[in-house]
Amino acid sequence: MKNSYTKTFxxxxxxxxxxxxxxxxxxxxxxxxLPQSYYLNPATQPVCNVxxxxxxxxxxxxxxxxxxxxSDFFWYDSSLDSVVNPFTSNASFNKFIDKFDKIEHATFQGxxxxxxxxxRSNSMYFxxxxxxxxxxxxxxxxxxxxxxxxxxxxNSVYDLSGLNFQSLNYMQFALNISKSWGDIFSVGxxxxxxxxxxxxxxxxxxxxLSTSTDEWQLNAHSATRxxxxxxxxxxxxxGLIDFEGDFEFDSTxxxxxxxxxxxxxxxxxxxxxxxxxxKPVDQLQFSASVLNLGYIKWADKPQSVLLDGEYTFSGAExxxxxxxxxxxxxxxTLRNSMSLSGNDKPFKTGFNPVIIAGGRVFLTQRIDVGLxxxxxxxxxxxxxxxxxxxxFRPLRAFSFSMSYSMLGRGYSTIGLGxxxxxxxxxxxxxxEYNPFRYDRIMKxxxxxxxxxxxxxxxxxxxxVDVYGFSIRxxxxxxxxxxxxxxxxxxxxxxxxxxxxx
Amino acid sequence: MxxxxxxxxxxxxxxxxxxxxxxxxxxxxxLFACKREELDIDKIAKSVELQRDIALPxxxxxxxxxDLMGDDADSIITIESQTSFQDTIPLDLPDVVNDxxxxxxxxxxxxxxxxxxxxxxxxxxxxxxxNRIIDTIKFxxxxxxxxxxxxxxxxxxxxxxxxxxxxxxxxxxxxxxNIFKVATHxxxxxxxxxxxxxxIPVNDKQRIWIKLGLEAQAAYKTYIDxxxx
Numbered sequence: 001m002k003n004s005y006t007k008t009f010x011x012x013x014x015x016x017x018x019x020x021x022x023x024x025x026x027x028x029x030x031x032x033x034l035p036q037s038y039y040l041n042p043a044t045q046p047v048c049n050v051x052x053x054x055x056x057x058x059x060x061x062x063x064x065x066x067x068x069x070x071s072d073f074f075w076y077d078s079s080l081d082s083v084v085n086p087f088t089s090n091a092s093f094n095k096f097i098d099k100f101d102k103i104e105h106a107t108f109q110g111x112x113x114x115x116x117x118x119x120r121s122n123s124m125y126f127x128x129x130x131x132x133x134x135x136x137x138x139x140x141x142x143x144x145x146x147x148x149x150x151x152x153x154x155n156s157v158y159d160l161s162g163l164n165f166q167s168l169n170y171m172q173f174a175l176n177i178s179k180s181w182g183d184i185f186s187v188g189x190x191x192x193x194x195x196x197x198x199x200x201x202x203x204x205x206x207x208x209l210s211t212s213t214d215e216w217q218l219n220a221h222s223a224t225r226x227x228x229x230x231x232x233x234x235x236x237x238x239g240l241i242d243f244e245g246d247f248e249f250d251s252t253x254x255x256x257x258x259x260x261x262x263x264x265x266x267x268x269x270x271x272x273x274x275x276x277x278x279k280p281v282d283q284l285q286f287s288a289s290v291l292n293l294g295y296i297k298w299a300d301k302p303q304s305v306l307l308d309g310e311y312t313f314s315g316a317e318x319x320x321x322x323x324x325x326x327x328x329x330x331x332x333t334l335r336n337s338m339s340l341s342g343n344d345k346p347f348k349t350g351f352n353p354v355i356i357a358g359g360r361v362f363l364t365q366r367i368d369v370g371l372x373x374x375x376x377x378x379x380x381x382x383x384x385x386x387x388x389x390x391x392f393r394p395l396r397a398f399s400f401s402m403s404y405s406m407l408g409r410g411y412s413t414i415g416l417g418x419x420x421x422x423x424x425x426x427x428x429x430x431x432e433y434n435p436f437r438y439d440r441i442m443k444x445x446x447x448x449x450x451x452x453x454x455x456x457x458x459x460x461x462x463x464v465d466v467y468g469f470s471i472r473x474x475x476x477x478x479x480x481x482x483x484x485x486x487x488x489x490x491x492x493x494x495x496x497x498x499x500x501x
Numbered sequence: 502m503x504x505x506x507x508x509x510x511x512x513x514x515x516x517x518x519x520x521x522x523x524x525x526x527x528x529x530x531x532l533f534a535c536k537r538e539e540l541d542i543d544k545i546a547k548s549v550e551l552q553r554d555i556a557l558p559x560x561x562x563x564x565x566x567x568d569l570m571g572d573d574a575d576s577i578i579t580i581e582s583q584t585s586f587q588d589t590i591p592l593d594l595p596d597v598v599n600d601x602x603x604x605x606x607x608x609x610x611x612x613x614x615x616x617x618x619x620x621x622x623x624x625x626x627x628x629x630x631x632n633r634i635i636d637t638i639k640f641x642x643x644x645x646x647x648x649x650x651x652x653x654x655x656x657x658x659x660x661x662x663x664x665x666x667x668x669x670x671x672x673x674x675x676x677x678x679n680i681f682k683v684a685t686h687x688x689x690x691x692x693x694x695x696x697x698x699x700x701i702p703v704n705d706k707q708r709i710w711i712k713l714g715l716e717a718q719a720a721y722k723t724y725i726d727x728x729x730x
Contacts, residue, residue, distance in 0.1 A: 213714030315561035
C-alpha cells in the first residue's frame, strides 16, 4: 500500500480537474474588445470595426461534474481528530451523500468556430459565424445514487425519472445584428440556422421504484431517440434497433452537394439569441440576454425506442407442485412485463435556454466591475450562477479580466482571461472555474510536497468546491479598433465615452 | 496657463498601471490567503465502513396438501404421522459478505392456512459444504403455529374464516451472520401437525399460503493500512 495515497491524491486531483467546465464563458460577457463577446449578448458591438476570426482556431471546451469536488473526499473531523473520507464511517458517508442535489449532472461541451467575421456599419454591427458543437450530458437523480450506495429501505419510493442522457452534435450558422443608439442603448438579435449531425436523447422519462418487504414495484415509461444524419439505422421486425445489423451511411449522400444539402435539411433546426444593453449614465450599464432558444427537428431516418410497463415483484414464487428454481423466472417475468416498441417518427431536441442579466460600474476609464446572474433551464432542473466580474484595460493592446463565481455549492472559483493585440492580430485565452480555495496537505507538521526532482516539489493541495472548468481560446484579425483616434479629431479623448464597450 | 491634455493622459496611464499591479498583488495575496484547512496525512482515518439496507419480498407461494401426499393422495386419507414439505432457497452471496456485520435482520411474513390440519413452519439455514443444518428459525417458539382451518359439513375449508397471520421474526445477529457468511441455502420447512389419528378429506384447495420478506441492515468494515513517504 506504500504510496497508495500519493496515487489516490493525484488521481483525485486529476479527476477533479478533468471533470470540469460549463457551457459558455461568462467572463467574456463584458470583454468588448473580444469580438466573440457578442455570443453572450447579441447587443454587444465589438470595439473593432471589422474582425475575422482565424478559421478553425477559435474553440471552447468545458466539462462539469455538478455533484462533487475533490475536497469532498477528504476533510478534517474535529470530533475524531482525524482526516476522514466518505467511507470512514456511516456518518461520514451520509455527510458526503447529503451534498448531492435532487438531480445532478455531468456535462461535456465543445465547440469550434469554423469561420466568423463581422463589421460595423454606422450604428449597426453585423456578424456571421459558422461553428460546430458537441454536447454530452448525463443527468442522474440523488435517489439512484442512494439506492446503489446505501441500499433500499422498507416502504420507500425511488423516483428515477431524472435519469437522462443527451448527446447532441450540430452545425450552426448564425447572423448577429445589433444596433446602438449612441452609448445609451443597444439591442441585438442572433437568429441561427442549425443542422443536426447526430443525436441520442432520452425523453419522457418517468420511472419510479417502490420497495418494501411486501413487494417491489417498477413503473417505467421512457423514450430513447436516435438520429444520425445520413446513417441508416437497422431495425428488426418489431421496429426496434438491431444492434447486430449493418449501420451504413447512405451511399448516395456524397454523390453531389445537393444530396448533402437535402439530407442535412431534414435534420434542421432554428435558434435565437436576443440581448440589450442600457447605460442610463456614463458610469453604469445594465445588460440582459436570452440565449439558446430553439430546437432541432430530426427527420432523416430517426429511430425511437419506447419502454413502457409495470412490474411487480412480490417474491420468488414457489409451489410444491413446481420443482423449478424459484428465482429462475424473475428476469423473464420482468422482460415480459415491459413493452418495448420502436418507431421512425421525427422528433425534436431542444437546447437549454439561458438568461443572463446584470450590470457593471465603470470605476475609471480602464476598470469596470460587474455582477451577472446566469440561469440555465434544463428539463428537470435549473442551474443558477452568480458571477462577479472585473475588467482591466491597462493598455490599448492588452486587457485582463477576472471573475469570481459560484458553481455547485460555494463561491470558490475564479475565472481569468486576457487578450493581446499585436498590430491587427489578436489572441485571447479565457479559463473559468479555476480553484480559488484549497486544503493544504501536511505531514509531520510541514506542508507535504509531491517531489518533482531532488529538492524541488509541488505543494500538495486539494481544491475546494471545484466542480467545473471552462476554457475558450483563439485568434482574430481585427481592424479599426482605435476609435479614439478617429474621435480625437472631433474632441479631446479624455472627454470621450467611447471606452464603454 | 492651459493644461496639456496629452500629458494628463500619460499621468493617467501610469496611475492605471499602478492600479493594475496593485490588483495583481492583491489577487496573489488573496489566493494564498484562501487556504481552507490543513489535512495532516498522519491523521487520516484508516477505518472503512459501508452500511447498506435492504428490504425485499423473499418468497411467495402455496404448499398444497395434495402435493404433500404425493402418490398416496386420495379423496380421503388418514395421516398417521407428521408430513413435511421443504423448499430450498439458494444463497449465492458474494465473498464480500464475509466482512459484513449484521446490525439487524427481520423476516416479515403473512401466512394463511387453508388446511384442515394445524402446521408449524421453520426456516433452516443449511450449509451444503458440511451438509449440516446451522440454525433453525422457528415461527412459533412452542405449540402449533398455524391452527387448522374450519370445515363445513361437507368437509370443505371455509376460506372466509381463515385469518392471515401477519408478523415479523427478529433474527438474532449471530444467526443472521451465519445466514450471510456460512449458509449456502435457506430451507423453508412446513410440518403438518396431527394431534391424533384422523380422517382428513383432501382436495386441491387445501393449502398453506406463505409470503415471506426480508429487511436487514449490515455494515462492511475493514481497515486500510497505508504509508505515505
